[in-house]
Amino acid sequence: MAVDTIPGSLPGPASGNARDKTNAAIQKSIRRRYAAERRFKIYGVAAILFGLAFLAVLFWSIISTGYTSFVQSSFKLDVLLDRSVIDPSGQKDPNALRSADYTLLARKALATALGADTANRRDMREVGQLLSRDVDVEIRNEVLANPSLIGKTIPVWVLASGRVDNLLKGQLDRDLPAAVRKISDQQLAWIDKAEAEGRLVKRFNTGLFTNGASSNPETAGIGVALVGSLFMMMTVLLLAVPLGVAAAVYLEEFAPKNFWTDLIEVNINNLAAVPSIVFGLLGLAIFINFAGLPRSASIVGGLVLTLMTLPTIIIATRAAIGAVPPSIREAALGVGASKMQAISHHVVPLAMPGILTGTIIGLAKALGETAPLLMIGMVAFVVEYPTSPMSPSTALPVQIYMWATSAERGFVERTAGATLILLALLICMNLFAVILRRKYERRW
Amino acid sequence: MSTSVLLLGLLVAALLAFGLGLSRANALAKKGDAHLHSRAGYYGTYLALWTLLPALIVLGIWSAAEAPIIRGVVSAGLPENVKALTPAEQSLIVGRINSVARGLPRLTPEEFETVRKVRYGFTTPAEAQRVLQERGTVLGSAPEPYVIAAAYEQVELLQRSRTMLTALIAALALGGFAYANWRMSPTLRARNTVEAMVLTGLFLASTVAILTTVGIVFSMLFEAIHFFQSVSPLSFFFGTTWDPRFSAAGSGSNTSGQFGLIPLLWGTLYISIVALLVAVPVGLFSAIYMSEYASRSIRTIAKPLLEILAGIPTIVYGLFALITFGPFLRDMGAHIGFEISATSVLTAGLIMGVMLIPFVSSLSDDIINAVPQSLREGSYGLGATQSETIRRVVLPAALPGIVGAILLAASRAIGETMIVVMAAGIAANLTLNPFEPVTTITVKIVSQLTGDLEFNSPQTLVAFALGLTLFVFTLCLNIYALYIVRKYREQYE
Numbered sequence: 001m002a003v004d005t006i007p008g009s010l011p012g013p014a015s016g017n018a019r020d021k022t023n024a025a026i027q028k029s030i031r032r033r034y035a036a037e038r039r040f041k042i043y044g045v046a047a048i049l050f051g052l053a054f055l056a057v058l059f060w061s062i063i064s065t066g067y068t069s070f071v072q073s074s075f076k077l078d079v080l081l082d083r084s085v086i087d088p089s090g091q092k093d094p095n096a097l098r099s100a101d102y103t104l105l106a107r108k109a110l111a112t113a114l115g116a117d118t119a120n121r122r123d124m125r126e127v128g129q130l131l132s133r134d135v136d137v138e139i140r141n142e143v144l145a146n147p148s149l150i151g152k153t154i155p156v157w158v159l160a161s162g163r164v165d166n167l168l169k170g171q172l173d174r175d176l177p178a179a180v181r182k183i184s185d186q187q188l189a190w191i192d193k194a195e196a197e198g199r200l201v202k203r204f205n206t207g208l209f210t211n212g213a214s215s216n217p218e219t220a221g222i223g224v225a226l227v228g229s230l231f232m233m234m235t236v237l238l239l240a241v242p243l244g245v246a247a248a249v250y251l252e253e254f255a256p257k258n259f260w261t262d263l264i265e266v267n268i269n270n271l272a273a274v275p276s277i278v279f280g281l282l283g284l285a286i287f288i289n290f291a292g293l294p295r296s297a298s299i300v301g302g303l304v305l306t307l308m309t310l311p312t313i314i315i316a317t318r319a320a321i322g323a324v325p326p327s328i329r330e331a332a333l334g335v336g337a338s339k340m341q342a343i344s345h346h347v348v349p350l351a352m353p354g355i356l357t358g359t360i361i362g363l364a365k366a367l368g369e370t371a372p373l374l375m376i377g378m379v380a381f382v383v384e385y386p387t388s389p390m391s392p393s394t395a396l397p398v399q400i401y402m403w404a405t406s407a408e409r410g411f412v413e414r415t416a417g418a419t420l421i422l423l424a425l426l427i428c429m430n431l432f433a434v435i436l437r438r439k440y441e442r443r444w
Numbered sequence: 445m446s447t448s449v450l451l452l453g454l455l456v457a458a459l460l461a462f463g464l465g466l467s468r469a470n471a472l473a474k475k476g477d478a479h480l481h482s483r484a485g486y487y488g489t490y491l492a493l494w495t496l497l498p499a500l501i502v503l504g505i506w507s508a509a510e511a512p513i514i515r516g517v518v519s520a521g522l523p524e525n526v527k528a529l530t531p532a533e534q535s536l537i538v539g540r541i542n543s544v545a546r547g548l549p550r551l552t553p554e555e556f557e558t559v560r561k562v563r564y565g566f567t568t569p570a571e572a573q574r575v576l577q578e579r580g581t582v583l584g585s586a587p588e589p590y591v592i593a594a595a596y597e598q599v600e601l602l603q604r605s606r607t608m609l610t611a612l613i614a615a616l617a618l619g620g621f622a623y624a625n626w627r628m629s630p631t632l633r634a635r636n637t638v639e640a641m642v643l644t645g646l647f648l649a650s651t652v653a654i655l656t657t658v659g660i661v662f663s664m665l666f667e668a669i670h671f672f673q674s675v676s677p678l679s680f681f682f683g684t685t686w687d688p689r690f691s692a693a694g695s696g697s698n699t700s701g702q703f704g705l706i707p708l709l710w711g712t713l714y715i716s717i718v719a720l721l722v723a724v725p726v727g728l729f730s731a732i733y734m735s736e737y738a739s740r741s742i743r744t745i746a747k748p749l750l751e752i753l754a755g756i757p758t759i760v761y762g763l764f765a766l767i768t769f770g771p772f773l774r775d776m777g778a779h780i781g782f783e784i785s786a787t788s789v790l791t792a793g794l795i796m797g798v799m800l801i802p803f804v805s806s807l808s809d810d811i812i813n814a815v816p817q818s819l820r821e822g823s824y825g826l827g828a829t830q831s832e833t834i835r836r837v838v839l840p841a842a843l844p845g846i847v848g849a850i851l852l853a854a855s856r857a858i859g860e861t862m863i864v865v866m867a868a869g870i871a872a873n874l875t876l877n878p879f880e881p882v883t884t885i886t887v888k889i890v891s892q893l894t895g896d897l898e899f900n901s902p903q904t905l906v907a908f909a910l911g912l913t914l915f916v917f918t919l920c921l922n923i924y925a926l927y928i929v930r931k932y933r934e935q936y937e
Binding site: 036249276397400 | 508639642643647650657659660663664667725727728729732737752753755756757759760761762766767768801802829830831834835852860861862866889893894907908911914915922923
């Protein structure tokens with residue numbers, strides 16, 4: 001390499017030999033420095049790739065575990081609604097209809113379909129194990145809705161047991177010994193037969209979206225949790241947005257520069273960084289123990305999440321209001337508006353896109369929050385839909401937590417499936433916020 | 445009447461008042477002998493506010509005070525032998541009274557009579573239990589006559605209080621309306637009054653933040669003091685054994701265990717340190733690359749993608765640690781003949797580190813961008829390469845801000861709950877081995893407060909002492925970090 005290619009190389013000493021030596025040293029150091037430069041750049045790329053790779057693995061792991069939960073194995077049965085079983089007295093008394101043994105009917109129907117011996121008690125028990133433990137509910141609902149069906153044969157789809165479902169989805173190895181896989185060879189033959197006949201099919205799992213809590217994985221769903229989360233989001237929307245916008249307007253437009261205002265600002269910044277579990281403790285002590293609100297009620301969850309999202313909304317709103325140029329205010333004041341009118345008629349409407357974006361992001365954060373809800377008794381086994389914000393309910397992330405910590409195998413895919421739903425909701429909310437910002441953002 | 449019905453009634457009344465005020469103002473304007481001071485809408489709002497606000501304030505105070513006062517009156521009327529019981533047993537009895545009182549309104553008149561007879565000893569408590577059960581009130585055992593008596597008293601007091609409240613609210617709303625209506629005239633400065641009221645409302649909204657902080661501090665301080673009455677602060681803060689020994693409801697607080705904070709604090713710090721060891725280098729390098737090297741197109745793609753990591757709820761990270769990452773680490777360990785527990789410091793720390801990456805990187809990005817361009821140009825002018833400029837000029841200039849960002853990240857790590865609940869384990873180990881499970885302050889807060897525990901035992905109250913410790917810890921970190929970040933920003937502005 002020629003010496004002259006180094007720009008700005010120092011004029012060398014008199015001796016040519018020494019000059020060469022110096023130049024060689026500089027060459028060497030430059031090579032070293034450029035290598036360091038390349039290394040430094042690679043570290044940066046590696047750091048970003050690490051983050052992105054983790055993101056990919058996380059999504060892949062949850063999707064690959066969870067996508068199967070959106071279908072569920074069901075048997076198609078022609079159930080004979082035997083009058084002697086359902087309504088022996090013939091009076092169609094609703095209480096009798098409610099307590100009749102529908103499981104027996106389902107078993108009989110399945111046994112007939114599979115060609116099993118209905119008189120053999122062992123066979124009947126094994127047939128029964130193929131069906132979900134909550135199979136009676138589906139048939140009962142049909143009968144209660146239309147008692148005139150009694151005595152007829154009706155086609156129904158009933159859920160297969162969680163173990164059959166696992167087998168069909170390939171989560172259970174069929175080559176395992178019968179004792180380990182907990183499905184007998186006879187049952188396996190039946191399953192194959194039903195599948196070949198199109199009697200055992202994987203159908204879209206509406207139950208996942210509509211059912212409440214259940215100890216059987218195949219009938220457990222996030223319906224109640226979704227309604228609970230909805231109630232909480234409504235509470236947050238109704239309380240945090242007006243309060244947050246009002247507080248931000250005051251701080252940005254009216255607050256005098258004094259100790260009190262400084263105190264409020266320090267408080268808001270600090271609250272934004274307080275661990276969320278502390279808000280849960282606050283909710284437990286104030287809303288439940290002091291104010292006497294019921295545990296597990298979505299109103300308490302909503303209040304706690306309101307206090308938690310308030311700083312986010314205030315900070316976003318202040319930024320949005322601060323971005324509206326003073327000329328707007330001055331023009332309004334100039335034509336005779338009061339300060340309050342200038343702000344409520346001009347500044348706040350112009351800041352609205354920013355306020356909405358901040359609000360949606362705050363809501364998304366609140367929707368995914370779990371820890372404070374654990375403190376106020378949202379870890380609850382709730383089967384019935386909550387009718388009001390005061391009735392017991394649970395929340396989507398809490399439902400995920402409960403399923404994740406339950407021992408039964410069938411809940412693993414449900415957990416991941418519910419997580420997928422949660423993530424989909426959050427992505428939709430964030431996308432909406434991004435679109436809103438792109439569409440309405442104004443550069444002054 | 446229930447609070448929500450009253451609230452609805454008030455809102456309707458306010459709406460009516462608004463309409464009346466509007467039409468009266470318009471009528472005044474039409475007469476034309478004088479100009480209205482404000483626009484007609486302000487007169488409507490003036491009337492509506494006068495109708496709504498006084499009644500609303502009374503409604504709020506009354507609803508808040510009602511329950512404690514009734515509770516006090518009812519428990520003052522309990523027999524002497526009940527008053528002599530321990531607080532825990534008394535709270536059980538109060539719970540029974542409440543559930544009977546809740547069940548009473550659901551009874552038919554005859555059943556109501558049957559239950560009332562128990563109060564005077566005309567029929568057996570078991571009968572009352574059966575009647576209540578039929579209407580959906582399930583009691584553990586037959587209610588004692590004094591419980592029934594107290595429940596009746598509670599129901600009657602509540603009814604009386606509600607009647608009084610309804611009358612009071614109606615009177616206040618009417619009175620407010622009448623006063624405002626009397627004041628109505630073209631010279632009334634309606635806009636000024638309304639705007640002053642709105643401004644007061646805005647100011648009150650801004651104090652919610654202070655009230656929240658005060659609420660946090662007081663509620664936790666109060667319960668923590670309760671806790672320190674049964675466990676000495678010395679053994680809490682310096683104890684090295686965590687063994688709270690759950691006591692069942694009603695067994696009293698004699699069976700208190702040991703509540704040593706040290707193992708929990710160590711677990712918290714250990715996991716946070718591991719998390720920061722991941723998050724700080726990765727976050728810092730990605731921030732440097734994004735702000736100094738990356739082309740515009742790379743930045744617009746990579747930055748939002750990394751921000752997704754910040755938007756993922758922590759429960760999802762926890763789930764990933766629980767079902768994928770923990771087992772993966774354990775199998776890896778088993779493969780090379782190394783025992784790694786599925787829940788361990790390493791699992792929780794690494795996952796939490798990833799969670800913190802976008803947090804560190806976006807904060808550092810802001811701070812690096814705030815370093816004036818002239819500093820960089822000066823460095824290039826002296827012949828430094830880009831990385832030398834970053835290492836020797838930009839980073840030292842940005843250092844205080846970056847330290848602030850790291851402190852904020854540390855405060856996040858210390859207060860993080862769901863990841864550690866699902867990935868760190870529950871055994872309070874005092875260990876240096878990163879492959880063993882440890883537990884943290886937040887995990888113990890969760891495990892002490894989930895499940896049905898009696899509220900006044902040290903086993904539950906300790907959660908508040910832990911929460912207070914956590915709050916103070918993170919508060920100090922936050923305030924110091926925010927102070928550094930703010931001071932640094934001002935330096936170059």
